[in-house]
Amino acid sequence: MIDLETLPAQHPQDDLVLESSATPPDIPDRAIPPRPSMQRLVLTLAGPVIGEMLLETTLGIVDTLLVSRLGADALAGVGGALQVMFFLISTLSALAIGSSVLVAQAVGARNPERASHFARQSLIWSVICSMWGRFLIFTKTGICAARSSWR
Numbered sequence: 001m002i003d004l005e006t007l008p009a010q011h012p013q014d015d016l017v018l019e020s021s022a023t024p025p026d027i028p029d030r031a032i033p034p035r036p037s038m039q040r041l042v043l044t045l046a047g048p049v050i051g052e053m054l055l056e057t058t059l060g061i062v063d064t065l066l067v068s069r070l071g072a073d074a075l076a077g078v079g080g081a082l083q084v085m086f087f088l089i090s091t092l093s094a095l096a097i098g099s100s101v102l103v104a105q106a107v108g109a110r111n112p113e114r115a116s117h118f119a120r121q122s123l124i125w126s127v128i129c130s131m132w133g134r135f136l137i138f139t140k141t142g143i144c145a146a147r148s149s150w151r
Helices: 038-070 072-108 112-140 143-149
Strands: none
Touching (some): 072 112
């Protein structure tokens, strides 16, 4: 378990506590690293997500191009599976965002048991949603039926 009180501060400015009558201490400018702008922080966090979504879209395009030579039925199966896959990715992303907020709030409140509970619930629901999505992709889109007819 992580002891939250022993974690180092993110920025030296956070350690400074100024009272109304106190004057700020003389700290050279080079001792305090500048804080990155909010835009840079958002782009740093959003970059991998944007890249992942671009790769998912590229995967769908390549799948469609490869299967288009097999006929209309195969193309319809891949198109249906892609729609379910994108819905499943959106659902899991929403679950991850919501659970990360709850875990962060519990960690901020110094309640590791509650944070652990939220993280465990997030993993359980992710597995349930993934299995549900797998069921939809393999049974409702006709992939199994199309696969058996190719033999």
